[in-house]
Each structure stands twice: as structure tokens, then as C-alpha cells.
Amino acid sequence: xxxxxxxxxxxxxxxxxxxxxxxxxxxxxxxxxxxxxxxxxxxxxxxxxxxxxxxxxxxxxxxxxxxxxxxxxxxxxxxxxxxxxxxxxxxxxxxxxxxxxxxxxxxxxxxxxxxxxxxxxxxxxxxxxxxxxxxxxxxxxxxxxxxxxxxxxxxxxxxxxxxxxxxxxxxxxxxxxxxxxxxxxxxxxxxxxxxxxxxxxxxxxxxxxxxxxxxxxxxxxxxxxxxxxxxxxxxxxxxxxxxxxxxxxxxxxxxxxxxxxxxxxxxxxxxxxxxxxxxxxxxxxxxxxxxxxxxxxxxxxxxxxxxxxxxxxxxxxxxxxxxxxxxxxxxxxxxxxxxxxxxxxxxxxxxxxxxxxxxxxxxxxxxxxxxxxxxxxxxx
Ligand code: PRF
Ligand code: ZN
Numbered sequence: 001x002x003x004x005x006x007x008x009x010x011x012x013x014x015x016x017x018x019x020x021x022x023x024x025x026x027x028x029x030x031x032x033x034x035x036x037x038x039x040x041x042x043x044x045x046x047x048x049x050x051x052x053x054x055x056x057x058x059x060x061x062x063x064x065x066x067x068x069x070x071x072x073x074x075x076x077x078x079x080x081x082x083x084x085x086x087x088x089x090x091x092x093x094x095x096x097x098x099x100x101x102x103x104x105x106x107x108x109x110x111x112x113x114x115x116x117x118x119x120x121x122x123x124x125x126x127x128x129x130x131x132x133x134x135x136x137x138x139x140x141x142x143x144x145x146x147x148x149x150x151x152x153x154x155x156x157x158x159x160x161x162x163x164x165x166x167x168x169x170x171x172x173x174x175x176x177x178x179x180x181x182x183x184x185x186x187x188x189x190x191x192x193x194x195x196x197x198x199x200x201x202x203x204x205x206x207x208x209x210x211x212x213x214x215x216x217x218x219x220x221x222x223x224x225x226x227x228x229x230x231x232x233x234x235x236x237x238x239x240x241x242x243x244x245x246x247x248x249x250x251x252x253x254x255x256x257x258x259x260x261x262x263x264x265x266x267x268x269x270x271x272x273x274x275x276x277x278x279x280x281x282x283x284x285x286x287x288x289x290x291x292x293x294x295x296x297x298x299x300x301x302x303x304x305x306x307x308x309x310x311x312x313x314x315x316x317x318x319x320x321x322x323x324x325x326x327x328x329x330x331x332x333x334x335x336x337x338x339x340x341x342x343x344x345x346x347x348x349x350x351x352x353x354x355x356x357x358x359x360x361x362x363x364x365x366x367x368x369x370x371x372x373x374x375x376x377x378x379x380x
Contacts (some may be wrong), residue, residue: 072104088148137181211246285340
């Protein structure tokens with residue numbers, strides 16, 4: 001027990017390089033068992049042990065340093081025991097850089113009427129065949145231990161929005177008790193870093209209570225959950241304004257499920273180090289590109305004979321080789337290559353954005369960068 005508490009036993013170590021003089025933004029490095037990540041970072045989402053449409057080589061080419069995967073989906077199919085027999089998730093999917101897995105809490109809560117929450121855990125029916133299952137802090141930790149991801153997330157409850165105060169208070173207190181159980185169940189703290197998750201909805205006192213309780217449990221990193229669940233953007237920024245300063249400075253801070261260009265910049269300005277979001281990969285597959293000049297809906301008729309690239313400022317594989325007219329044709333025909341080329345571009349765009357953000361922090365000019373970025377992105 002004593003050894004277990006010692007900081008240097010942890011699987012990941014956060015190194016703060018500098019804080020931007022114009023803002024609260026932090027430049028750092030996260031040392032993990034599968035390599036060093038430069039922060040702030042965006043993590044592409046690979047729910048089913050694949051970032052949809054991308055090979056690991058392609059992901060590396062566009063600069064992905066870490067990807068996210070999901071406990072719930074891999075538990076349902078093909079099963080964590082199978083992945084463990086395959087040699088772990090890294091080997092199974094041929095990705096040798098860091099992996100973070102979400103605990104399944106959020107996914108199970110998204111099942112709506114298919115689930116029942118108790119102190120012990122959550123009972124739910126599979127989205128695949130309706131079969132009955134149970135996830136608990138112990139089970140979510142056991143699954144993530146078997147997957148072998150570098151960073152594993154606590155089993156939490158993300159309260160819906162809106163939710164009344166008493167509901168959110170009960171929920172965050174249970175999330176703290178569940179974190180204690182995750183930590184006790186975690187078998188490999190020297191190989192896998194367990195991150196706690198601050199909840200508390202949109203209530204200042206409840207965010208403060210959750211941050212106090214969660215950070216009282218010594219862990220190698222902390223996340224902010226329960227945001228980007230339908231609340232107005234301004235409300236999320238306000239919650240970040242008072243919650244981020246309650247997190248320890250010497251640990252990484254991860255804002256879960258957030259990743260539009262606005263939210264990335266606003267999050268970084270407030271001191272967030274890690275983000276993930278399905279947005280860039282999801283909209284790519286239905287034909288929308290994020291570019292330096294804003295969103296481009298490739299499907300639109302106006303691009304039928306547009307023989308220029310998606311983004312004049314982008315040097316990704318897609319922009320170096322293909323026109324909007326061709327991409328529009330592929331997307332309209334539902335050709336797989338269309339989804340692949342747009343995914344390559346969108347991920348490259350967000351990863352490049354974060355690289356630019358890191359450089360701006362290094363040079364104490366993040367506010368200037370933000371202004372320039374949005375002038376082009378929104379044309380104002
Ligand atoms: N908890 C977990 N995963 C998440 C969230 C959360 O609150 C969110 C909320 N935006 C996204 N993913 N475990
Ligand atoms: Zn591009």
C-alpha cells in the first residue's frame with residue numbers, strides 16, 4: 001500500500017515546460033510507457049480499436065501522438081479477454097504509441113432507458129443484441145487492465161444536462177466513491193495511469209466539491225467530465241474558468257469529449273492539456289471538412305467544378321493531391337476513399353492546429369494566434 005502511493009511509481013509523468021505569459025495555457029510533456037506526448041494535445045478517437053478509415057501508419061504520418069479507445073465497445077466486442085490473449089490492445093491493433101481508454105461509464109450512460117444505475121454499478125443492455133450486462137468500477141478497471149492502455153479512466157457518472165442540483169450532488173458523490181474503488185482495483189499503477197474525473201454539472205459549488213474530493217485522491221492525472229453535454233458554450237467556458245484552477249499544477253488535465261476548434265482554443269487558454277472528440281472523424285465521413293477558412297461541406301453543388309484543394313493552407317496528403325470536385329464526387333458516390341481522404345485532412349487539420357498552439361504558447365503569443373485563427377475560420 002505504501003509503495004503504491006509513491007509518486008514515482010506512476011506510469012505517466014507530466015513535465016510542465018512553461019505557462020503562456022498572455023494566458024493560462026501550458027506547454028508540457030507527458031511521459032508514458034509508449035513514448036512522450038507533447039501537450040496540449042488532441043487525441044483522435046478509435047472507439048472499436050481503430051480510428052475509423054485510418055491505418056496506424058497514416059495516423060503517424062499526420063502526427064497523432066496518442067489515440068483514445070473505449071472500454072464499453074471492446075468489452076461488448078470482441079471482449080477484453082480476447083484482446084488480452086492477443087497480447088493487449090497495442091499489439092492487437094498494431095499501434096505502438098500511447099493509448100488512453102475511456103472507462104465505459106459515459107457510453108453506458110448514453111444508452112438511456114437501456115440502463116439502471118445503482119451504488120454497485122450500472123446494469124445495461126447491449127446496443128448490439130439486447131443482452132444484459134453489468135459495469136462497475138471494479139469491472140471497468142479489470143477490463144482496462146486487460147486492454148493494457150497507457151492511461152485508464154475512472155468509472156464515473158456524467159450527469160445529463162439539465163439536471164437538478166440534488167441529482168448532480170448525489171451523482172458526483174457516488175463518482176468519488178467509485179474512484180476509490182477503481183484505485184483499489186487497479187492492478188498495474190506502474191504500467192497504466194489511472195485518471196480521476198471531476199463531475200458536478202453546471203453548479204459552481206458542486207464542481208468545487210467534486211474537484212476537492214477527486215484531487216484528494218492521489219493520481220497521475222485528472223479529467224473534467226460532464227461538459228459539452230448540450231449546455232451553451234459560454235456555460236462550459238465559465239465552468240472551466242472556476243474548475244481548472246482547482247486541479248494540481250503538476251498533473252495533466254484532460255477535458256473529455258471536447259474538440260471543436262473553438263473549444264480546443266478556449267480550453268487551452270484556461271489550462272487544459274488533453275482533448276478528444278469524434279467530431280473531425282465523424283463529419284469527415286459524411287463529407288464535411290474543417291479548413292483554415294472554416295467548414296467546407298464538400299457535398300455542395302458549388303464545388304462540382306472546383307478544381308482547387310480543400311484548404312490552400314494545408315499540406316496534408318489529401319490537399320497535396322486532390323481537388324474539391326473529386327472529393328465531392330467520391331462522397332456523393334459513397335466511395336470509401338472519400339471518407340478516408342477527408343478523415344486524413346480533418347485529423348491533420350486539428351493536429352496541426354494543436355502544433356501551432358504549442359508553438360504560440362512557447363512564444364507567449366497564444367491570444368494573437370487565436371485572433372488570427374478565428375478571423376480566417378469565421379471570416380471576421
Ligand atoms: N465521462 C467519461 N467519458 C466522457 C465524458 C464524461 O463525463 C464526457 C463528457 N463530455 C465525454 N466522455 N468517462
Ligand atoms: Zn488537407
